[in-house]
Amino acid sequence: MTDAAPKIRIRGLRKAFGSKIVLDGIDLDVMQGTSMVIIGGSGSGKSVLLRCILGLIAPDAGSIEIDGVDVVALSSRRREAVIETIGMLFQNAALFDSLSVWENVAFGLLATGRRHGKRLSRAEARAHAGRMLEQVGLDPSVGALYPSELSGGMQKRVGLARAVAGQPDILFFDEPTTGLDPIMGAVIDGLIVDCVRRLGSTAIAITHDMASAQRIGDQAAMLYQGKLIWQGAASSLLDSGNPVVDQFTHGRREGPISMELRR
Structure with a gap:
């Protein structure tokens, strides 16, 4: 047993767009140092949930606590300070075509001119970007290239290097393997x-x-019809005991999701 507070604690989160309810009372705890995977069909609200946590979308109701602080209730300036502690790997890497690879990796550092509160020169930012590239298996010389000169897999690596460049407390990954071959x-x-x-x-x-x-998650949860219908160990995703989760994870044509689609 542990009394440790969650790193991220979400309660009663709701979001609708017009008459369409996307998030309908979401409760979720993510403990410090763990990886949570959210699964669900297209349009199930996964991206909306991330955007609410990031403050890009304002929820209609509910709370989102990070380190015990409800970021929904914060002023814009204070919320931005919290968001700066989050690194993000976007679905398609989302690199800036007009910037070199190293400038993409160091983008956040170049924008603030600081790292860990200390002023950072452009040369220091480039050297740091080189170290981040090495951590994702790329030679620092790749930093001189532009995104258009990279393969899809290399672009993903650069996106990951950028996500971790600021040594964030929290990392978000939006469909990290989309567009990549299985290897x-x-x-x-x-x-x-x-x-x-x-x-x-x-x-x-x-x-x-x-x-x-299953490779990256410690815990997992499934969004369906605006609610988290199942939570458990990521290793149990293919054997959840929940008929909706089982149909989704095994890609079966028949099941409760298919019946819903036929209505």
């Missing part, structure tokens, strides 16, 4: 696990890839 997907997952463990970060990933979910 490169496994490579990216391995790098994610290594980076999360090295930093001791708390992580949330959203994915459709069940192999990826």
